[in-house]
Amino acid sequence: MSEATDQLRWGMVIDLDRCTGCGACVTACQAENNVALVGKEEFGKGRNLHWLRVERYWEGEFPHVRARFVPMLCQHCADAPCEPVCPVYASYHNPEGLNGQVYNRCVGTRYCANNCPYAVRVFNFFNPEWPQPLDQQLNPDVTVRSRGVMEKCTFCIQRIRGAKESAKLEGRPLRDGEVQPACAQTCPPGAIIFGNLNDPDSQVARLARSPRRLRLLEDLGTEPSVVYLKGGGHEHVG
């Protein structure tokens, strides 16, 4: 693997057959990325700010019911519908395949959220607040967003930057698995794998070639960077 940025293409594999729907990734993401809490009432109105959510779907009729869990986050589409609609380039594509969001540039038209078929872009309806003592544990590497701007999963870009800087200081290329977003690091069954899709030998690239692969709403042509794995139906015993 080389250091050159144009050879990096960040991607993620989520193994739905391993996911237990525990929600640890959601908590980790919230803590890592300074995602504000909105309280019960606002959450009920659909004003939550989760960058990552675990969607739960029920399959079958009682008593043969089974729960399906789909961790949903920004898919970092190669052809992202949110990008061209932003009038101020707050939503843009970075050379490593990330779908960036410039909070300072965002004016809050919310057009990107409408055009995102995965509905993973969230809006700051109020100024963020953290009840005691959560205000003491904000991550200093991550900007705190003000009201009126959109935000979403960044694939923990601060960790990517950090890893790239240490690799550069030590004069070596990035190692596979060196960058771990908070969700992947926390996932107890190891269902979330992150890495460079351009490196054919990386774990994420190998898993992404799995015959169990699928990408969400692929027919829309958004070319997501998140690949889900799902088997024939024997994986979860309900």
Next chain:
Amino acid sequence: MSTSAELHPAIAGKNAAMLSSMEPPRWRWYLLAFVLGAVVAFGLYAFTVQVTTGMGVTGINLPVMWGFYIVNFVFWVGLSHSGTMVSAILRLSHATWRRPILRGAEAMTVFSITVGGLFPLIHLGRNWVFYYMLPYPNQYGLWPNFRSPLLWDMMAINTYILGSTIFLYVGMLPDLALVRDRSQGRRRLFYALLSLGWRGTAHQWRLFARASTMLAALIIPVAVSVHSIVAWDFAVTLVPGWHSTIFAPYFVIGAITSGVAAVITLMIVIRKAFRLEEFLLPLHFDNMGKLLLAVTLLWSYFYFAEVLTLWYAHEPIEWEMFRYMAERYGWLLFLMILGNTLLPISLLTFRRIRRSIPAMLGITLMVNVAMFTERFLIVVPPLSHKNIPFVWGSYTPSWVELSVMAAAFAGFGLLYLLFAKFFPIVAVTDVREQEETLAGERRLGRTRLETMAREE
């Protein structure tokens, strides 16, 4: 130079009648202005609450990120197509009956596009940095994103505001000179400056006729492009229910429908308020009614074509959106069909109804209620049920959005009230020109011959 003193008393009297709205206001005018001003002030208060607290005071939420503000935006931009339609298209097609209503319709265009143009700014999460969307030189070397339909929107609406204001102003020049000649003191100076030294020379009239015709021809493509671009805000997205190729022409027809209906409503109000019964005749309502009938027929055809393809293809996501709309907003759907199709098409075919002013008032108000509903049904249900069922939701406007909307209506009324007080609301020159033409007409059997030469 002609002053009122030199005019024949009969003509001066006629002019005075047409300019009666500009007489010093009575207490009723002040009361109305006060009430409208109070509603606007309350809307400003609601907006201040929104700016200082956050967009959370509105009803929008995660799936439904656009709400009443965008509904209002589309509605007001739609209304603004009235003046263009009535004035420009009818001017180019030499429909002389338009003359008494053209000024009112043009003013309506300017004020409704101004009100409409405010809504996208009101709806921003950070209104205070709206200028990021303008292409201005800055130290970041950043340019706005010209691929974004919102930028097209801003360009189109600014062009339309400027274009329609110039159209209104140029058309008003001879009338402003007339008002100048009838006023004294500071008022005279005000109108003297505004009338740009109009003396009514042959050269000036020739230039005036040429400019008016050219502006009329130029404003039509602008109007069509404005509402096409508003439609593309929706149509170019991936949202099921928005992504439709018919949207641009469908929106333009919808805009003209609501515009024509609003002009008729306005004609009725102006006629009553300024006692212009002499100039706004049943003939005008008859012709405008025919126009409304034609555009509602077109609108119905477009809607039918849109829903037919949706229903026939039965694409799961699109159909789910439609099913949800019919279930949750069934009564609104019915209201829309009633006001835009059933009522106007069944009633406006009758000449008696077209000439009856109370009936026309009812029908045209219904058309605009239905058009507002249509915009709501376009904006909200598709956002409520997008591709991911886990985040399906719904939307109810909050008191803030309703107050701002009320302020928009009141603000429009206030602008109109002020305009009618300070500017000639009836196009005196145009009406007089037509009267002279008719008076000079000679008949040869059934043929009517104009004896007056006319520019245009």
